[in-house]
Amino acid sequence: MIDQRASSAEQTPQTVAYRIEIDHAACTGCGLCVAFCPVDVFEQAPGALNADQHPCCAAERPGIPLVAAPELCWGCETCAGQCPAQAIRVINEGGCDPFAARSVALPLPAQKVELYREWSATLRRVLGLRWSPVAISLIPAGDPLPAVPVPSERLRYCQSLMAARRGRCIMLPANRHACPDGTSILGLTEMPAKLASGELYLLFHKLDSIEAAQRMVHERPHLEPRSIDATVVTxxxxxxxxPQVIAVIAQPEQIMWLCMSASYYTGHRFDFHASGYNAQCVETTLIPYLSGELNISFGCYGCRASSDVGDELMFMGIPTDLMPTIIKGLRELDKKAIPQSRNKIYLPPLA
Ligand code: SF4
Ligand code: SF4
Structure with missing residues (x-):
């Protein structure tokens, strides 16, 4: 049974508090934290910084960064990661769970549970996957919530995906998402101005010009702000x-067999949308979710910098509706094509 749910307006990033500590003795006043914070938590005080401690270059320092709006902090750690002096600590002070008072949705029917187990076992056995495929659900605003734990810490969406492949079940409302980019793309929040304008991508040196950054932002899909209450990965x-989408984190050879499984009965070739920007939220999740088509991703700066995913791995997002065809095709390929290929039957003998 479902209880009255908290309104989505309560699931704001601000319902988890963060304390920002700046070591002013170490700070050089470079201003990178001010520039990179996506939600403008900092202001830079006017005047030279620590002239007594840095007399040689005090004139070049614009001033000490002040934590002007701590209530806006997402805990994304971008400021700490960019600080060349390692002068910033972002401390989680805890906060309310917006779903704490709500009861949960009925569990999945036993046949569904069995079906997903069978799919997972087939994918792992035939492909030789090291990790579990990940079931992804974007819970529309107002829909029932599954019985999946909300972690106390904030995680980036891509981090939650990588943790799920290792066995964790994670539900993230907006106030447990650490990446403003992915969170707004997936429809949990509004998009912060510095991300919507493309400004932050220039600062990260990820694109050449503001025009290129704006084009990248414009061409990627996103969901309506606050149309999604939580992301669930297991x-x-x-x-x-x-799940609406199933993610497979695997080696290129394993992803190749998934492509072939999907086209086994039709011979269909694929037009994938991969860019290296917003890999897990856009490429692995949202494109399959919106298009109903398979998509692949090579990962992105964010997911590779913030998770333990190996350099040799890539990603595929599979709409759940395509899974029966893929599993059937994979079983057919497993009869001959996969073992023969893996046995390198065309490899000429060495002279
Ligand atoms: S943790 Fe993120 S949101 Fe918070 S101050 Fe640092 S950059 Fe800004
Ligand atoms: S990034 Fe680090 S060194 Fe630069 S102003 Fe901020 S706290 Fe100071």
């Missing part, structure tokens, strides 16, 4: 709610 064999 190992596929532990799915607690119907």
């Amino acid at each position: 190992p596929l064999e532990q799915a607690a709610t119907e």
Whole structure:
């Protein structure tokens, strides 16, 4: 049974508090934290910084960064990561769970649970996957919530995906998402101005010009702000709610067999949308979610910098509706094509 749910307006990033500590003795006044914070938590005080401690270059320092709006902080750690002096600590002070008072949705029917277990076992056995495929559910605003734990810490969406492949079940409302970019793309919040304008991508040196950054932002899909209440990721064999997309984190050879499984009965070739920007939120999740088509991703700066994903791995997002065809095709390929290829039957003998 479902209880009255908290309004989505309560699920704001601000419902988890962060304390920002700046070591003023170490700070050089470079201003990078001010520039990179996506939600303008800092202001830079006028005047030279620490002239007594840095007399040689005090004139070049614009001033000490002040934590002007701590209530806006997402805990994304961008400021700490960019600080060349390692002068910033971002400390989670805790906060309310916006779903704490709500009861949960009915569990999945046993047949569904069994089906997802069977899919997971087939994918892992035939492909030789090291990790579980991940069931992804974007919970529309107002829909029932599954019985999946909300972690106390904030995680980036891509971090939650990588943790799910290792066996964790994670539900993230807006106030547990650490990446303003992915969170707004996935429809949990508004998009912060510095991301919507493309400004931050220039600062990260990820694109050449503001025009290129704006084009990248314009061409990527996003969901309506606050149309989604939470993202839910679990190992596929532990799915607690119907996934819309299943993510496979695998080597290129394994992804190749998934492509071939999907086209086994039709011969269809694919037009993938991969860019290296916003890999897990856009390329692995949102494109399959919106288009109903497979998509691949090579990962992005964010997911590779913030997770343990190996350099040799890539990603595929599979709309759940395509899974029966893919599993059937994979079983057919497993009869001959996969073992023969892996046995390198065309490899000429060495002279
Ligand atoms: S943790 Fe993120 S949101 Fe918070 S002050 Fe640093 S950059 Fe800004
Ligand atoms: S990034 Fe670090 S060194 Fe630069 S102003 Fe901020 S706290 Fe100071």
